Amino acid sequence: LRTAPAPLMLLSRHVRESDYKVVLTGEVADEVFGGYDIFKEAKIRRFCHRYPDSTLRPLILKKLYPYLKYNPAASGDFGKQFFQQGMEYIDQPFFAHVPRWSTTRRSWRFFSAEMKSAVESKVGYESILRLLPKDIGRWDPLNRDQYVENHTLLSGYLLNSQGDRMAMANSVEGRFPFLDHRVMEFAANIPARYKIRILNEKFILKKSMAGLIPDSIRKRSKQPYRAPDSLSFFSGGKPVPYVQELLSEESLRTAGYFNPAAVGKLLNKGANGRIIGFADNMAFVGILSTMLLDKMFIQGYSAASFE
Incomplete structure (x- = not known):
């Protein structure tokens, strides 16, 4: 997450x-x-x-x-x-x-x-x-x-x-x-x-x-080690190609873990730069990570197919 x-x-x-x-x-x-x-x-x-x-x-x-x-x-x-x-x-x-x-x-x-x-x-x-x-x-x-x-x-x-x-x-x-x-x-x-x-x-x-x-x-203020979340996966107002493929309605239905309609709304928020809170960012990263694991280890795709 x-x-x-x-x-x-x-x-x-x-x-x-x-x-x-x-x-x-x-x-x-x-x-x-x-x-x-x-x-x-x-x-x-x-x-x-x-x-x-x-x-x-x-x-x-x-x-x-x-x-x-x-x-x-x-x-x-x-x-x-x-x-x-x-x-x-x-x-x-x-x-x-x-x-x-x-x-x-x-x-x-x-x-x-x-x-x-x-x-x-x-x-x-x-x-x-x-x-x-x-x-x-x-x-x-x-x-x-x-x-x-x-x-x-x-x-x-x-x-x-x-x-x-x-x-x-x-x-x-x-x-x-x-x-x-x-x-x-x-x-x-x-x-x-x-x-x-x-x-x-x-x-x-x-x-x-x-x-x-x-x-x-x-004496400096405490600041955690952070990295960009969902913003890293969108460019020009749309998901980068491999994200678009992994989170397509067909891919989501095949895997069976997530509701395609709900994930589609989250993708639209990301494309418009509106994923800003903890909950949406964690959900996005969790969904994307799960779909990567499913493609690579359940369905047996190679990592190279996502480069």
Whole structure:
């Protein structure tokens, strides 16, 4: 559902062509020291929940995501609707992640009827609860948020699809100092106020680096590694040829995963430059990736046929 692995694969190629075989990476520092915006977002949402009638507290959300052109925090009623998602789960350990999961789940509207039926019977928040420690409800809220993040996005995606696979595609070995069990055990015992000081993420880590790395790096705003999404796949007001072929009504009906009419509307939005939100971008990338996998590994087309 995300495009960041592609430029990371190109980066690892550049590293290999520069005659390096091993790299150190700062991956996992955000997970163990509270660096992600999702942790700050959850902190603010809990803060707002204590005084639900306050009109001032929600304004703090505007300090999040300054790097996003279409920032949900700055979009009035839509932003309010986005950040209020999942408030009924405020006492649950997965509370911080409900807005993200809800956004991803909106991709289901593009599934065929058969696919929707197959998925809906298998996915639910109770499946997450079965994977969590029985005493997690007694943990500090930030620690709960970190645990869920570590056991979902980190392990399955960042270290796997976006990490090892992209590096090893060019025979580069990644080393992860922040994954050292002693570092993680130490970080797990640090009080939350030293990880996020008000809204200053990774506070104790940045403090410990004073004099060791330039302040221009140590004090700069957090910004994720991003790559273009749907905009990359349209040119001159229409999908590039291989996208047009993969997402044609005939191809979609043959594969059977997606509703051709719904995907057609999404393509029209892309052609007009109107795929701007998280949900539509993730849906587009997910649909295109699935159709590529189907063509290459189910139907047996060669990659060369899409060049």
